[in-house]
Amino acid sequence: MTQQSICFPRALLALALVGLLSAAAKAQPSVTPTDCRQLVASGNPQYAPYLWRSASNEERLVGANVDLLAWLSKELGVAIESRYVGPWGRVQEEMRAGRIDLIAGAFFTQARTEYMDYFYPAFRETRSVVLVRDSSRLDFKRWVDLAPLQGVTVIGNSLGEEFDRYAREHLSISQVATLEQALQMLHRSRVDYLVYEDAPAAAYQARLNIDGLKPLLPAVASESLYLTLSHRSPCNTPELRGRIARAMYKLSRQPALMNGWIDKSIQLWKKQGN
Template sequence: MLRLLTLFFSSLLCATAQATCEQIRVNGEHNWFDVSYRVNAQAPLQGLAVDLANRVFAEVGIDVEYQAMVPWKRQFLQLETGDLDVVIAAFYNQQRGSKFVFSEAVGVEYSTAFIHKEQSAAFSGLESLQGKRGIQMLGSSFGDQFDSYAKQNLTISTMDDLDRAIKLIALKRADYLLYATHGGRLKIADTEYADVLVDMQPSISEQNIYMVMSKSSPCLEHLDEINRAIRRNRDDF
């Protein structure tokens, strides 16, 4: 009997320890230039969202454990299974909203279509994307309204290599690249195609950026504290 009680309380202590948020497992998009990105597959995650996350979790008193690079879509699968606690920057859509917990907004992002300068006259708004060859990053979402429109009306291929996507537009092997406006401008300015590519106006979407948490994360108990820390720090985003 004593042995059974000992095993019971040991198991209880073990479960309690596992359910305590002492360290938070974090990851993010590796191609979202200046928000959340890596310079190569082995490099650490960096960007505005990383800087904000570090400040937020430090204020809450949680150690951050950044995970190795995995594809964007797999990160959301890991959130579902509880193998990841937080994706530090993502847009909201209904599918994600039904599966995960969203923090308060950490910032706002505009997205647009990047096009070849010589073809700019053919682009004047959302409807002008119809009948043309588009590219977007694997797992990208630009909000429910645009995603629904794109699914019904646009021809878009997905790609996991931003540099290659930019090159394809510059070489006119594709017609437009859907990407974050500010980050896209910065990224393209640092390539040999800076004088070749421009962004279409107006933007295709304006979306809030959020931290996205797993519903099974023990760190959810700190969500109110996390949101307060976000409010104190998001002006620097």
């Protein structure tokens, strides 16, 4: 047997070992549970009583969903910072890029699943309605009743996939940057109706001292509000996803917690508006 014939199998063995080590390295998660020491969360900053900017520090968010995140932080043993990163459209861009880890409060759309994971069950069921002036004679029973009129909503606001699709194809609904702007447009008769969630809309009306508006039934949509995690978050591991899912299930078994956070946040919102 020659020296060359001996070296050749050794070379193959070395290559095989390198391949195995490389595959094993790729199989390891980029972040282990102990590496994830902090999560950055954000959400719609004009979403009282769920979320809004702190009066004392505008880089922070306050509201019922921040209380939820504080509870979740204790459950996970991981610090969660609630940070203002811009309006709702910007929040979604930051989530897509992985510059924030969590969104505290997002409706489900298929498009959003391309860049973030949803945690079930939802932590809140919401109701979106058509708001009109008290003088409106709109007899609203079906979506088609809105077709002859001009509506408004907030940029990036989803009202459920079915209604969003119908609105794009059949309705005339402009989009503005803030709920405050949308309410002012309706109040000043610049549009015929506003489509938004009833609780946040009522909270903003109270703070802005806008009266003369009313919600119409039936609701346009009833949607679930979810906690989500960015696909590009360095903390997005199977282990952490499992822990968050278990925590959200535990929360769903204690509905008094979320109800209490909302009640407390409504009072805080009113106080800050005075």
